[in-house]
Amino acid sequence: MQFLMVGAGLSGAVIGRELAEQGHDVAVVDSRDHIGGNCHTERDADTDVMVHVYGPHIFHTDDEDVWQYVNQYANFLPYKNRVKTTSRGQVYSLPVNLHTINQFFGKTMRPDEAHAFITEEQADTSITDPQSFEEQAMRFVGRDLYEAFFKGYTIKQWGCHPSELPASILKRLPVRFNYDDNYFFHKFQGMPENGYTDMIGGILDHPSITVKLNTTFDRNMADGFDHVFYSGPLDGYFDYELGRLGYRTLDFERFTYDGDYQGCAVMNYGEEEVPFTRITEHKHFAPWETHEGSVCYREFSRAAGPDDIPYYPIRQVKEKALLSEYVALAEDTQNVTFVGRLGTYRYLDMDVTIRESLDTAWAVLSAISEKERLKPFFVPVL
Numbered sequence: 376m377q378f379l380m381v382g383a384g385l386s387g388a389v390i391g392r393e394l395a396e397q398g399h400d401v402a403v404v405d406s407r408d409h410i411g412g413n414c415h416t417e418r419d420a421d422t423d424v425m426v427h428v429y430g431p432h433i434f435h436t437d438d439e440d441v442w443q444y445v446n447q448y449a450n451f452l453p454y455k456n457r458v459k460t461t462s463r464g465q466v467y468s469l470p471v472n473l474h475t476i477n478q479f480f481g482k483t484m485r486p487d488e489a490h491a492f493i494t495e496e497q498a499d500t501s502i503t504d505p506q507s508f509e510e511q512a513m514r515f516v517g518r519d520l521y522e523a524f525f526k527g528y529t530i531k532q533w534g535c536h537p538s539e540l541p542a543s544i545l546k547r548l549p550v551r552f553n554y555d556d557n558y559f560f561h562k563f564q565g566m567p568e569n570g571y572t573d574m575i576g577g578i579l580d581h582p583s584i585t586v587k588l589n590t591t592f593d594r595n596m597a598d599g600f601d602h603v604f605y606s607g608p609l610d611g612y613f614d615y616e617l618g619r620l621g622y623r624t625l626d627f628e629r630f631t632y633d634g635d636y637q638g639c640a641v642m643n644y645g646e647e648e649v650p651f652t653r654i655t656e657h658k659h660f661a662p663w664e665t666h667e668g669s670v671c672y673r674e675f676s677r678a679a680g681p682d683d684i685p686y687y688p689i690r691q692v693k694e695k696a697l698l699s700e701y702v703a704l705a706e707d708t709q710n711v712t713f714v715g716r717l718g719t720y721r722y723l724d725m726d727v728t729i730r731e732s733l734d735t736a737w738a739v740l741s742a743i744s745e746k747e748r749l750k751p752f753f754v755p756v757l
Contacts, residue, residue, distance in 0.1 A: 376743065377599065379404070381592045382606035384412025385728045386715035388578040389444075390604050393736035395583035402600070403579065404590040409572065410579060412606075413684070414725065416570030422631065422668035424658045425570050429684070430625060430674065431641065431655050432571060435561040436726030442563040444729060449567035449574035452663055456558040460643035462523045469643065470558060471520060472551040479523065486552040493517065493550070511542035515550055527647035532676045533623065539691070566660060597710065602739070606715035608685060609701050612708075617701060620720055621678070621694045622685035628673040636669050651675050688720050712739070 376399045380387035383405035391401040409415050413429040433456045436442055445451065458469040467475045476482070476489050484492060494500075497517030505511040508529060512521040525545070529537045557564075567574045579586055594612075597603045605612055610620045628651070640659035644651060651673040658666045679685050688694070698720055705713050714735060716723045723731070 376400070376601040378402070379597060379600040379603045380606070381405075381603060382412060382715065382717075383407075383410040383575070383579070383586060383588070384414060384606060384715065385575065385725060386606040386718070386732045387604060388575045389729055389732035390714065390736045390739075391584055392578045392581060393733065394739065395581045397740055399583065401581075401584045403584060403586045404592055404596070405586075405588050406591045408589050410586065410588070411572040411575045413686070414571040414575065416572050418570075419657075419670050422658070422666055422670055424666050424668070424670045425661050425664070426657045426670050427571075427655075427660065430627070430672070430686075431657070431660055432725060433559070433564070433660070434566065434725055435559040435564045436724075437561050437563070438726055438730055439563070441726045441729050441733075444733070445567070445574065448577035449569065449571075451565035452568050452661075453564070454566040454660070454662070455564060456641070457556050457639065458558050458641045458643060459637075459639050460524060460528075460645050461649075462645040466642075467524070468556045469524070470551060470556075471516060471524065472556055473554050474556065475524075476520075476552075479520065490552045493520075493552075505542045507538045507542055508540035508545050509537035511545040512537065515545070524645045526645075527649075528643060528645045528652060530647050531650070531652050533689075534676070534678055541691075568661075568663070601710070603711045604735075605711055605713050606718045608717045609698075609705065609713055609720050611717075612711070612713070613701065613704055617704075618697055619681070620697055620701070621689035621691070622683075623676050623687040623689060624679035624683040625686050626675040626677065628675065630671050630673070632669040632671060633667065634669065636671050685717060688716075688722055690720070694720075 378391070378394050378399055378401045380391045380401060380403040383403050387403050391403055395401045414432050415428045416425055417428060419426050433454065434445065434451065460467050460469050467478060469475070473486060473489055476493065477484055493516060497519065498515060499513040499517060502510050502514040505514045512525050526537055529540065533540055592607065610617070636656050637654060639656065641653055641655050643653045653674050654671055655674065656669055656671045658664065658669050712735060713719060714732065715728060
């Protein structure tokens with residue numbers, strides 16, 4: 376069969392490779408001049424630092440099959456994400472852990488003492504069913520830690536007050552009563568030695584796969600293909616006929632430095648008065664390399680306009696209402712599968728994107744073998 380992948384990121388590459396391995400022909404198109412989507416990495420010409428062009432991507436997963444999959448196409452080296460944050464004139468460790476708590480309150484508590492202090496003295500126990508980000512933070516860590524580390528950062532990141540955001544956003548941020556400062560807790564964590572673009576290039580390197588860049592998709596391109604896998608914006612596929620789904624986008628202020636600028640890969644800035652959310656120093660994402668010079672990004676978050684790169688689905692009440700209408704259109708669309716972060720309007724980590732892509736490809740191959748009609752395989756989470 377003839378398949379068209381719209382987008383040369385993880386979704387299109389993984390699905391395309393699985394179908395090509397089973398003898399099908401796959402064409403991949405992407406509007407950008409490179410493969411890899413927002414995972415794209417490239418060497419800086421002046422410093423030789425591997426730069427995460429659209430912001431840092433750190434691979435972490437508990438899915439052993441996905442870990443084995445990516446290691447077929449790249450040599451992954453160990454990497455632990457240890458985030459720091461500047462607040463009130465000091466540098467602290469994130470996520471909030473025993474060191475953060477003791478430093479912030481000027482104490483030397485043991486784990487059980489810190490747990491009792493936070494849960495009995497700091498946490499707002501009057502909040503029994505947190506509905507908002509703010510309530511969740513107040514219930515977890517209390518007002519002092521919330522205002523120092525979460526409130527200002529969240530206002531800058533999402534462009535609204537934490538009281539307007541769902542509590543589920545904060546559930547991804549753990550509080551630890553030990554000195555573990557690894558931001559993630561997954562079994563497998565690492566970085567591809569030669570960057571994500573090299574890895575995705577390996578996935579796409581198959582005689583039955585062709586890749587065409589600088590090519591903007593329109594629906595007439597589907598003619599001549601048995602099925603299309605679309606990883607662009609869901610509303611964009613339908614020419615925004617019902618309106619635009621809301622996204623946050625990022626602006627990067629790139630600068631270089633002769634030496635080590637901040638001593639870590641990620642430094643958050645928790646205070647609302649500081650206009651950027653964080654500074655990333657990209658040579659620290661490859662600690663096995665040595666570079667004299669450094670490439671850094673200041674990140675600024677704002678509402679995405681029509682010409683901006685969409686990063687984070689907003690998914691508040693009005694977006695969910697519009698999303699349900701687009702889901703209905705997608706489910707009635709023949710010969711198209713909507714995949715990935717943009718195609719399903721969800722924030723997805725890389726490992727989940729790969730898992731869903733593998734599952735989608737296998738479902739398609741099963742349907743072909745059973746001579747069943749291919750379904751949209753749309754996975755909405757409303």
